[in-house]
Amino acid sequence: MDTTLFQSSAPGELVRIANGEFAFVPAPLPTTMALGPEQYTLMARAAGAIGEIRGLTAPELVSTPSVLLRPLQREESLRSSSLEGTHATPEELLLFELGPTDAASERDPVNRWREVHNHDLALQQGENLLESAGLTLWTIRALHQTLLSGVRGQDKSPGKLRPRQVFIGSDHRFIPPPPELVPELMESLIEWWSDSDDEAPPLVRVFLFHYQFEAIHPFLDGNGRVGRLLFSLMLAKWCGLDRPWLYLSAYFEAHRDEYFTGLHTVSVRGDWIRWINLCLRAVVAQGADTARRIRRLIELRKNWLQAVQAGKLHARTLKLVDPLFERPIVNVPLAQEILGVAYNTARKDLDNLVTIGVLSLMLHADQRTYIAHEVMRIVHGSDR
Numbered sequence: 001m002d003t004t005l006f007q008s009s010a011p012g013e014l015v016r017i018a019n020g021e022f023a024f025v026p027a028p029l030p031t032t033m034a035l036g037p038e039q040y041t042l043m044a045r046a047a048g049a050i051g052e053i054r055g056l057t058a059p060e061l062v063s064t065p066s067v068l069l070r071p072l073q074r075e076e077s078l079r080s081s082s083l084e085g086t087h088a089t090p091e092e093l094l095l096f097e098l099g100p101t102d103a104a105s106e107r108d109p110v111n112r113w114r115e116v117h118n119h120d121l122a123l124q125q126g127e128n129l130l131e132s133a134g135l136t137l138w139t140i141r142a143l144h145q146t147l148l149s150g151v152r153g154q155d156k157s158p159g160k161l162r163p164r165q166v167f168i169g170s171d172h173r174f175i176p177p178p179p180e181l182v183p184e185l186m187e188s189l190i191e192w193w194s195d196s197d198d199e200a201p202p203l204v205r206v207f208l209f210h211y212q213f214e215a216i217h218p219f220l221d222g223n224g225r226v227g228r229l230l231f232s233l234m235l236a237k238w239c240g241l242d243r244p245w246l247y248l249s250a251y252f253e254a255h256r257d258e259y260f261t262g263l264h265t266v267s268v269r270g271d272w273i274r275w276i277n278l279c280l281r282a283v284v285a286q287g288a289d290t291a292r293r294i295r296r297l298i299e300l301r302k303n304w305l306q307a308v309q310a311g312k313l314h315a316r317t318l319k320l321v322d323p324l325f326e327r328p329i330v331n332v333p334l335a336q337e338i339l340g341v342a343y344n345t346a347r348k349d350l351d352n353l354v355t356i357g358v359l360s361l362m363l364h365a366d367q368r369t370y371i372a373h374e375v376m377r378i379v380h381g382s383d384r
Helices: 037-056 066-083 090-098 110-133 137-148 179-194 202-216 223-238 249-254 256-269 272-310 315-326 332-339 343-355 373-380
Strands: 012-016 022-026 329-331 369-371
Touching (some): 022 179, 066 090, 066 249, 066 272, 066 373, 090 369, 090 373, 137 179, 137 223, 179 202, 202 256, 249 272, 272 315, 315 343, 329 332, 332 343
16 A cells, blocks of 8 residues: 555554555544535535435335335445446346356356345345344444355355455555454444434435445455445435435446545545545436436336236236336246236236236246336336
8 A cells, every 4th residue: 555645634544564564544533524615515406316206205105115116226236236346237136036046166157146136135134224223333244244145255254344454456555454443443433423413414424434434344345335235224314215215336336436536535635525526426416317217117107007907907917017116027936926826827917918018028038037128228227
C-alpha cells in the first residue's frame, strides 16, 4: 500500500504490520457532516425519488408486495455479485432455483449460480433479521453465513470475522485493519449507527456506514456483497420505505471505477463529499429507474389478468399470474404446486398462457419449462 497517498486529512491512522507494510485503521465516524448547496440539492432529488417509490408501493395499492419486490431483489443479487466478478444470467439463476444442484468441480458454473442465489436468500433473510433483532454484529454475521454457505473455496469462514490480515488488490492497493482490531471496530460502528444524537441526515448516515464497513473489511470474503446488502436494508429502514425497494448495485456497477475510487479517496484524504455525491446520484438514478420498472410491472400484471379473462381460460389460471412475477421461469411441477392440480392439468394451463402470449416455451431446457419474457425484459433487460 502506498502510504505516501495518505494525507493528514485521512480519517484514520496507519499502523505497522508484518513484512514492513502498513494497514489503515479508520477512526470513528463523524456525528456531523458539513454539506453544501450541491449536496442539499441532490438530497432533495433523492427524497423525491424515494417518495415516488413510496407512493407506488403503498400497502393500500400493492396488496402482495412480493410480486414487485422479488424480481427487484433478484436483479440486485445479480448486479452486486457481478461487481465482485461473479457473473450469472437471470435465466441461469432462475433455472438453478427451479432445481438446485451441487457443483461437480471448482470450475462448474453451478458455483456461480449458487453464490448469486445465496445473495438473494440473504437479502430476504436480512429484512426479517433487521426487523426482529435490529442491526447487531450477530445480524451481520448471520447474513454473511447465508451468503457464503456451500460456495466454492475452503477458506471463506462463513459467519466468522476474519482471523488474519487481508490485502485488497494484487498490488496491496489498500490494506484494512489488522484482524485483532476488527471486533472492536465493528462494535464501534454499530454503536455509532445506534446513536440517536447523530446530526447527519439519515441518507448520509447510510453512506458513511457503507464506507466504514468496507474500510474495516471484517470478513475474509464477501465484504462488498454484505456491505451493499446492508446498504439496501438501511435505505429502507431509515428513509421511510416500508420494504427494501431501492437497490444501488446497478448504478455502482455502471460506475464501477468511480465507486471503488470514491471509497479509496475517503481513506487516503477524507474526501467525504465526493463519496456522498456519488451515493446521492445513485439514489436519484436508481430511484427513478425503480419507479419506472414498478409502474411497468403493475401495468403488465393488469394486462395479464385481463388477457386471462378475455381468453376465457379456467379461473384457476389467475393463480399463476402473481407467481410469474416472483419467478418468471416456471415448469410443470411448480405450476402443479401452485395450483394443486395434476401434471396434465397444470401443463394445459401453462400451454394456455403460451397461447395468449403471457408465456413462451424455453428452448434447450432439461424439461418442459416456460418463461415470461416481458417480466424478464422489464426487470433485467436493457430497455428497462
